Amino acid sequence: MVSAVPKAETKMWPLLLMVLIGILVSKYLFGDTSKESIIEIPQGQLYIVRPLSPKGYSELIYKDAIASIRRTGQEFQYQLVVQRAYEEGEQELAEDSEDDGVDSIDKDEKTFLLDQRLHFRSDQRETGEFVLAWRDLSGDTGDLFEFVCDSSITGDKISTFAFAAIECQYERKYRRTAQKATEAELKEFEFDEEDPIPRASSISAPSEPPPTSKQAADHMAKEVKDSKKKANTSAPRAFDAAHGPTSAPASKKAPEATEILTQKAAELHLFDFNSSAFIEQDHTVIATVSEIGKWQYWLQITGSHGKEWLGQPVVADINPVFNFEYLSCIFNHYTDDGSAYSWLLRFKDQSTIEDFQEGLMRALWEQLNEIKWSKIQDQDRDYVFEAFNDLTMDEENAPEQEEEEDEEEESESPGAQSEHYDEDEDEDDIDVYDKDGNANSQLAVGSKSDRSFVVRGSKIGVFKHTPNKHLEFTTNISKIETPKGKLFSPKKVMLHNEDENMVLQDPNNPNSLYRMDLEYGKIVDEWKVHDDIAITNFAPETKFAQQTANQPFVGHSRNALFKIDPRVTGNKLVEAQLKQYASKNEFSAAATTEKGYIAVASDKGDVRLFDRIGVNAKTHIPALGEAIIGLDVSADGKWLLGTCRTYLLLIDTEQKDGKNEGKLGFEKSFAKDAKPQPRRLTLKPEHTAQFQHETKAALSFTPAKFNTAVDGKETSIITSTGPFLVTWSMKKVLRGEKDPYQIKRYSDTVIADNFEFGSDKNVILALPNEVDMVSRKAFKRPTRESIAGDVANSRLSAGNFSTPRRSTRGRLSALKEEIVNSPY
Numbered sequence: 032m033v034s035a036v037p038k039a040e041t042k043m044w045p046l047l048l049m050v051l052i053g054i055l056v057s058k059y060l061f062g063d064t065s066k067e068s069i070i071e072i073p074q075g076q077l078y079i080v081r082p083l084s085p086k087g088y089s090e091l092i093y094k095d096a097i098a099s100i101r102r103t104g105q106e107f108q109y110q111l112v113v114q115r116a117y118e119e120g121e122q123e124l125a126e127d128s129e130d131d132g133v134d135s136i137d138k139d140e141k142t143f144l145l146d147q148r149l150h151f152r153s154d155q156r157e158t159g160e161f162v163l164a165w166r167d168l169s170g171d172t173g174d175l176f177e178f179v180c181d182s183s184i185t186g187d188k189i190s191t192f193a194f195a196a197i198e199c200q201y202e203r204k205y206r207r208t209a210q211k212a213t214e215a216e217l218k219e220f221e222f223d224e225e226d227p228i229p230r231a232s233s234i235s236a237p238s239e240p241p242p243t244s245k246q247a248a249d250h251m252a253k254e255v256k257d258s259k260k261k262a263n264t265s266a267p268r269a270f271d272a273a274h275g276p277t278s279a280p281a282s283k284k285a286p287e288a289t290e291i292l293t294q295k296a297a298e299l300h301l302f303d304f305n306s307s308a309f310i311e312q313d314h315t316v317i318a319t320v321s322e323i324g325k326w327q328y329w330l331q332i333t334g335s336h337g338k339e340w341l342g343q344p345v346v347a348d349i350n351p352v353f354n355f356e357y358l359s360c361i362f363n364h365y366t367d368d369g370s371a372y373s374w375l376l377r378f379k380d381q382s383t384i385e386d387f388q389e390g391l392m393r394a395l396w397e398q399l400n401e402i403k404w405s406k407i408q409d410q411d412r413d414y415v416f417e418a419f420n421d422l423t424m425d426e427e428n429a430p431e432q433e434e435e436e437d438e439e440e441e442s443e444s445p446g447a448q449s450e451h452y453d454e455d456e457d458e459d460d461i462d463v464y465d466k467d468g469n470a471n472s473q474l475a476v477g478s479k480s481d482r483s484f485v486v487r488g489s490k491i492g493v494f495k496h497t498p499n500k501h502l503e504f505t506t507n508i509s510k511i512e513t514p515k516g517k518l519f520s521p522k523k524v525m526l527h528n529e530d531e532n533m534v535l536q537d538p539n540n541p542n543s544l545y546r547m548d549l550e551y552g553k554i555v556d557e558w559k560v561h562d563d564i565a566i567t568n569f570a571p572e573t574k575f576a577q578q579t580a581n582q583p584f585v586g587h588s589r590n591a592l593f594k595i596d597p598r599v600t601g602n603k604l605v606e607a608q609l610k611q612y613a614s615k616n617e618f619s620a621a622a623t624t625e626k627g628y629i630a631v632a633s634d635k636g637d638v639r640l641f642d643r644i645g646v647n648a649k650t651h652i653p654a655l656g657e658a659i660i661g662l663d664v665s666a667d668g669k670w671l672l673g674t675c676r677t678y679l680l681l682i683d684t685e686q687k688d689g690k691n692e693g694k695l696g697f698e699k700s701f702a703k704d705a706k707p708q709p710r711r712l713t714l715k716p717e718h719t720a721q722f723q724h725e726t727k728a729a730l731s732f733t734p735a736k737f738n739t740a741v742d743g744k745e746t747s748i749i750t751s752t753g754p755f756l757v758t759w760s761m762k763k764v765l766r767g768e769k770d771p772y773q774i775k776r777y778s779d780t781v782i783a784d785n786f787e788f789g790s791d792k793n794v795i796l797a798l799p800n801e802v803d804m805v806s807r808k809a810f811k812r813p814t815r816e817s818i819a820g821d822v823a824n825s826r827l828s829a830g831n832f833s834t835p836r837r838s839t840r841g842r843l844s845a846l847k848e849e850i851v852n853s854p855y
Contacts (some may be wrong), residue, residue: 035279046274047130047475062343066653068100068101068112069095069097069098069099069100069102069109070099070100070191070192070195071099071100072097072099072163072178072184072188072189072192073097073099073181073184074095074096074097074180074181074183074184075096075098075179075180075181076091076093076094076095076096076178076179076231077091077092077093077096077113077141077177077178078090078091078176078177078178078179078231078350079092079167079170079174079175079176079177080174080176080177080231081171081173081174081175082174083172083174085170089231092113092141092176093113093114093115093116095115096113096114096178097113097114097116097667098111098113098115098163098178098192098633098707099111099112099113099114100112100145100192100195100196100199100394102253105305106206107202107206108144108145108305109144109145109199109202109203109205110142110143110145111142111143111145111149111196112140112141112142112143113141113142113176113178115139116139129578143165143176144203144306144307144308145196145199145200145203146200146203146306147166147200147203147204147219147220148166148168148308149166149200150222150734151163151164151193151196151197151220151222152164152193152201152222152225152228153190153255154227154228155186155189158180159182160178160179160180161179161181161184161186161189162179162228162231163177163178163189163193164177164228166175168308169299170433170771175228175229177228177229179231180306183799185777189258192247192261195456196220197209197217197220197221198212198217201216201220201355202432208461212459226291231318237420252315266423274453279301279312279340279341279372279733280370280372280418281341282332282339282340282341282342282497283321283693284331284339284342285323285339285342286329287323288319288321288322288329289321289322289323289324290322291319291320291321292319292320292321292322292328292391292393293318293319293320293389293391294318294320295317295378295383295387296315296317296318296377296378296379297316297318297319297376297377297379297383297387297781298311298313298314298315298316299311299313299316299334299340299375299376300375300377301373301374301375302372302373302374302375302717302721304724304815305815307581307717307721307814309373309375309717312340313334313335313338313340314335314336315331315334316333316334316335316340316376317332317333317335318330318331318387319331319332319333320345320387320390320391326397326398326401327398328344328345328395328398329342329343329345329395330342330343330345330349330362332374332376332632341364341374343365345394345395345398346395346398347395347399347656347657347675347676347677348363348365348730348732349362349363349364349675350362350363350678350714350716350719351392351395352713352715352716353384353388355381357377358378358380358383358384359375359376359378359383359384360376360377360378360384360387360388361374361715361716361717362374362376362716363716363720364720365729368725369723369727371719371720371721371722371723371724372720373716373719373720373721374415384654388416389416392415392416395656396415396656398656399636399654399656399657400636400654400656402659407653408705409706410705410706411653411706411707414625414706414709415653415655417708417733418680418711419833420711421425426586428521435837451522457812467489469489469490469520470487470780470782470800471485471486471797471798471800471801472486472487472488472489473485473524473782473797474486474782474784474795474796475524475525475526475533476523476785476786476787476788476795477526477530477561477788478575478577478578478739478788478789479530479577479578480498480530481495481527482494482495482505482530483496483502483795483802484524484549485802486520486524487518489510489511489512489518489520490507490508490509491507491508491511491533491552492506492507492508492802493505493506493507493508494802499805500787500792500793501804502795502802502803506552508547508552509792511848512554513537513554513557514554514555514557519537519538520538521536521537521538522537523535523536523537523568523569524536525569525570525571525577525578525584526746527571527577527584528577528580528582529577529578529579529582530549530577530578531548532546532547532548532549533546533549534546534547534569534584535547535567540559541565541566542561542562542563542565542566543557543559543560543570544557544558544560544563544595544603545557545558546597558597558603559585559601559602559603560602560603561593561594561603561604562602564604564611565588565589566586566588567588567618567619568586568587568618568619568620568621569584569586569587569595569621570584570585570586570621570623571584571621572584572585572594572623572627573624573625573627573665574623574624574625574739575666575739575741578741580594582597583595583596583597583598583605585621585623585629585644587618587621587631588618589616589618590611590613590614590615590617590618591609591610591612591618592609592610592611592618592631592641593605593608593609593610593611593644594609594644596607602633607645608644609645610641610644610646610647616633616635617635618631618634619632619633619634619659620632620659620660620661620662620673620734621662622662622663622664623664623673624664624665624666624667625666625668626668627643628640628641628642628643628668628695628697628698629641629644629697630662630664630671630697631648631662632659632662633654633658633659634643634658634659635658636655636656636657636658636659636675637651637653637654638652638659638673638682639651639652640652640671640684640695640696640697641697642697649697649698649699649700650684650696652671652682652696652702652706652707653851655704655709655711657676657677658675658676659673659675659680660675660676660732661674661675661708661732661733661734661735661736662674662734663734663735663736663737664737664743665737665742665744665745666739668684668697669683669684669685670682670683670684670745670761671684671694671707672678672735672748674733674734674750675732676730676731677713677730677731677732678711678712678713678732679711679712679732679735679748679759680710680711680712681712681748682708682709683707683708683709683710684696686699686701686702686705687705687708689702689807710765711771712748712764714730714752714757714813716773718813718818721813721818722752722755722818723814725818725819726753726754727753728754729754730752730753731752731753733751733752733783734750734751735749735750736748736750736784736786737747737786737791738748738784738786738788738791739789740789741789746760746761747759747760747761747791747807748761748764749784749785749794750784751781751784751796752778753764753780753781754777754778754780754781755774755775755776755777755779755781755818756774756775756777756784756794756796756805756810757772757773757774757782758772758773758794758807758810759771759772760772760773770812770813772813773807773810773811773812773813774811774812774813774817774818775805775810775811776818777796777798779798779799779801781796781797781798782796782798782799783797784796785795787804790809791807792806793805793807794806
């Protein structure tokens with residue numbers, strides 16, 4: 032007689048069978064570590080669906096695509112990857128098309144870290160087709176990505192793929208293998224309670240009427256409530272990819288406050304460098320901004336149970352960004368050891384975030400300007416707030432991107448050379464690193480000739496722009512010395528007189544300038560500007576004056592603006608065109624328009640706009656706080672670009688209404704109750720924190736520049752910080768797009784950078800010991816991967832320059848091959 036199986040054991044069999052199947056599937060899926068993809072679905076279509084957005088219901092991303100799950104370089108981390116599949120001949124056509132510098136990987140592949148926040152799920156429609164769906168974490172509320180599987184894909188394949196995704200999420204959260212996970216533990220990563228997956232369509236219209244604003248608000252409120260509930264029980268904590276799970280750094284104790292500027296309740300989130308996401312740390316905190324001394328302010332964040340989360344001085348480096356749509360403020364936090372973190376505060380309503388913004392901005396402004404917030408005019412306060420809000424414009428008013436330009440013919444090579452040129456200079460003679468201890472310091476890009484000039488100590492390297500858009504070392508001006516034979520390292524240089532001359536300044540002789548004849552490689556003139564006025568900076572008389580034989584140019588001291596004319600006898604400052612101020616204006620930078628209008632910025636952060644020299648400024652633009660270290664202006668004068676250490680300032684100088692509507696601030700003064708429209712361009716706080724996390728270097732921009740086009744519009748901006756080149760698209764900035772900038776990382780600090788004249792397609796840059804020209808197509812969207820960069824492949828194509836040293840021909844040929852022909 033066969034004994035009966037106990038009921039308890041009968042109930043256990045399905046569970047044991049499920050665990051056994053899970054183990055077998057896991058071994059099948061995860062056993063072969065040599066394969067990049069764990070599992071894939073070979074055919075389907077990728078859509079983005081926006082059920083609550085007025086922008087459009089649905090959009091087809093890839094008509095033919097492959098979905099897969101991949102391992103990453105980190106243990107217990109996996110990616111969901113959707114790749115575009117090309118039809119025969121289609122890829123070649125796509126590669127030939129211009130796409131505003133977007134990397135082909137960004138166009139043809141989308142990756143998503145398999146995290147619980149994706150709410151990854153699968154479903155089968157009434158029509159029989161299977162669909163995978165997950166949240167668009169960077170999109171609006173309710174946005175989803177949907178992978179609609181081809182009809183040939185079976186249900187077993189979908190089940191296996193979905194089960195693999197669940198196990199990947201489990202491993203990411205708990206940082207242990209999923210092979211021993213129970214069914215109950217894995218069920219945490221199923222999202223069957225979600226609303227049905229909306230049907231994707233290539234037509235940008237929903238099958239049902241779009242939701243009302245109240246429905247959308249109700250949906251958002253429900254989502255926020257649900258996310259808060261789950262955060263209290265199962266939200267993953269941020270961890271560092273190299274050292275495992277990490278917590279927030281220890282907080283400093285708040286100094287004694289003399290005045291509370293603002294104190295508001297909020298949620299607190301910390302940016303996770305590994306997942307590139309903000310993770311909630313505390314549901315309720317109190318964020319306090321206080322004054323702790325003369326022009327000293329403090330931000331303290333305290334939890335509801337008394338935990339001190341964060342304490343730090345309020346300084347420019349915190350780089351706050353306010354998003355009123357999501358009621359949030361993101362800012363940076365730096366510890367004493369140089370580590371950087373990015374935090375997010377989410378407030379309960381509009382009035383709360385506005386009050387917090389006013390308190391924080393008041394602290395920042397007073398700390399930088401050492402003037403009480405109450406003493407500035409209301410319109411100046413509005414200007415400060417405007418700079419921290421989004422500036423958008425209609426698409427029809429945004430500048431158009433230029434068409435691809437024809438390749439320019441190579442300009443003629445320089446003529447006769449003097450003893451200051453190395454007569455037998457050859458590319459084979461380039462030494463990779465100069466042994467004199469100097470580094471590249473300045474860059475001047477030719478506008479009339481296809482040449483770039485790089486200053487290194489008391490030498491100048493000359494590089495030719497080749498037809499295939501590379502730099503080729505031409506020669507080395509080995510000595511920068513005065514007509515009396517005194518060697519010096521120039522503080523500033525400017526090309527002049529159709530690129531035939533270069534104007535240089537000796538930092539030890541601030542009242543004079545020198546003219547170098549570039550054909551002979553020798554300084555031939557000393558221009559005494561003024562006995563009592565020291566030159567701080569100088570600029571062309573008009574935007575494109577360097578292309579002409581025009582001799583006069585603009586100069587300024589710390590308190591005066593004047594014209595310099597080398598043709599006059601005696602001192603070269605034109606007394607009739609001198610505007611001198613009694614107060615300490617601390618002028619720091621200047622730029623001119625095509626018509627010769629002048630903009631002058633200061634270390635105080637303000638800007639003055641002049642229609643000519645010798646008169647009062649037509650417009651005075653107030654300061655945001657930081658000193659302006661660089662200035663550029665569009666040819667037509669509409670756009671002003673100022674560079675501060677932690678942000679760029681893009682200002683629209685055109686008047687929008689009133690009697691002077693359509694006039695520029697250079698031509699007519701703005702009305703008392705109106706100011707130019709500012710736009711503060713900076714890196715997202717989380718990107719800044721990740722930059723510093725990777726490089727241990729603080730944010731510090733080089734002077735930013737527009738691309739130049741004599742017959743066109745400025746379409747792009749270039750600058751750098753540390754080892755990163757950063758370029759902004761004007762079109763994307765003015766349309767208010769989320770990701771208006773792209774980056775490229777190098778292995779060393781970028782010293783100077785500029786666009787090749789007449790285009791925004793190529794950027795010329797100098798590192799301490801090397802020079803390069805790089806296509807904007809090589810720039811990437813800022814992600815954890817692109818910020819970390821592939822510094823091993825950052826060798827440059829042009830190398831550096833120095834006085835040549837002789838050695839064997841074989842060694843020099845090998846060196847030439849390494850430097851000149853190495854990839855970007």
